[in-house]
Amino acid sequence: MSRQIERLHYFIKEAITIFKTNKVSNLLSILSLTLIFFIFSVLASSREVGNTFASALSEQAEISVYYDENLSSDARLQLIDAIKVIEGVKSVQEISVTEAYERMKSVLGDDATVLNYLETNPFLAFLEIEIDLNRVESITAHIRTLENVDTVRDNIDILTGVRRFIHVVTFAFAFVSIAMGISTVVLTGHIIRQGIYNNREQITTMTLLGAPTAFMMIPYLIEGLWITLSSGLIAMVVNIQCIKILYSKMDSPLPFVPMPEMSKLISISSGLLILVALGLGIVGSLFGWYSVKEK
């Protein structure tokens, strides 16, 4: 066994001893950190779902342009050309009155029989324009200025609502990330400080025997990492179960909501959670050690 492995073995044994000196408090700290990390993982997952939803909506963002029924085919083609050159317009498709009727029939499904009661086709021909979601306001404003345009129907309220929701989730994610970072660092630092206080005699003795600071610090670093990583792992398991339940529940009632692949969502949220737990464990332990050393 090499000297490094022997030392690592010693450090781990010491970290376990330090952990055991305040077992109940440390276990409760793991529980608190698990809850904090779980909230973080839920928000990380929500943010991922929100981003997927937003990008799906962005890709499918459309507006409908209605024009004068008696417009000649040349004038219609001119209108289409004029729309095509507007910045942010991806494509323009002409929807005839028949196609508009068929679409509504398809949307209504079993209830489409109601259309049989109509004597004539009430639907109008229109232009279906695929656009860049971020330019929806300028595009609609521009189209309204074009000749022969009767009405522009956009779903701007819904799109704005979705964008606002994503902003709220992103803000909440950032806010919770900062709050979680601070509370984890403070909590881990406190655990380390408490461990140092409980073992102050041992540290003084080791110092007088000539032990380097790094040698004495490593078991505390391992303790901090162990606490945050175990909390992160428990939170990760709970989060994975929640994602699985959510996907199984959303399958039937909300099939149209665009969701990221479950495996992708699990990998992203779990990877982020473990990285954050690892980073905060190191920062928290160092913070705890140096805040005591300064005194």
Next chain:
Amino acid sequence: MNQSVIQAKNITLKYPNGNIALKDIGFECDKGEIVFIVGPSGSGKTSLLKLFMGIEQPSQGELSILGEKVHASNIQKIRQSIGPVFQEFRLLEGRTTLENVMMGMRFLNYNLKEMRDQSEKALVRVGLEHKIHSDVDHLSWGESQRVAIARAVARNPKLIIADEPTGNLDHANAINILELLTSFKDEETTVLITTHATHLIETRERHHLITMNQGQLLWEKKCYE
């Protein structure tokens, strides 16, 4: 042979509150000597040891240990070359005697087998071979002092510093501990012992005696005959 292990030149130690703990102390201890620093309580023995251990820095004067001038930058290296025996033992609770002895060597350049071998040898030397795996919490004061001595000598120090090693012991145990500590003296190791029990050293041959009082060196004598 007579190289200085401790060299103190006009040392003064003044605490921030203005108290002068040591005043103009100067002496030299050579390699392989047994040095007794004696004096009543408050004479400055512990303050002197604090300087040797780097816990305090002299306000004036110069102190060298094992050829190195004591300074914050090299105190860790100096401490690693010293075998300290503390008055209050400073053993790690909840650990075995062997673990306690090995604790002083963990951060030095030994592998596990060397550490274990040397620690066991030290425990045999102090007469605790039958308590190698005993919890130190269950040892008597005399046995605890022996573990502390084993921890100090296991790493082959060039200087052993013992602060009042007999302070908490009865007469018979005190004599035994003193015998044990002085037995580590050889041409390479200097043993420095502070005590206020002068009667324990009166009969000893070949030693270096430093007597202190009120923070000053009262007199110094090398008894080699």
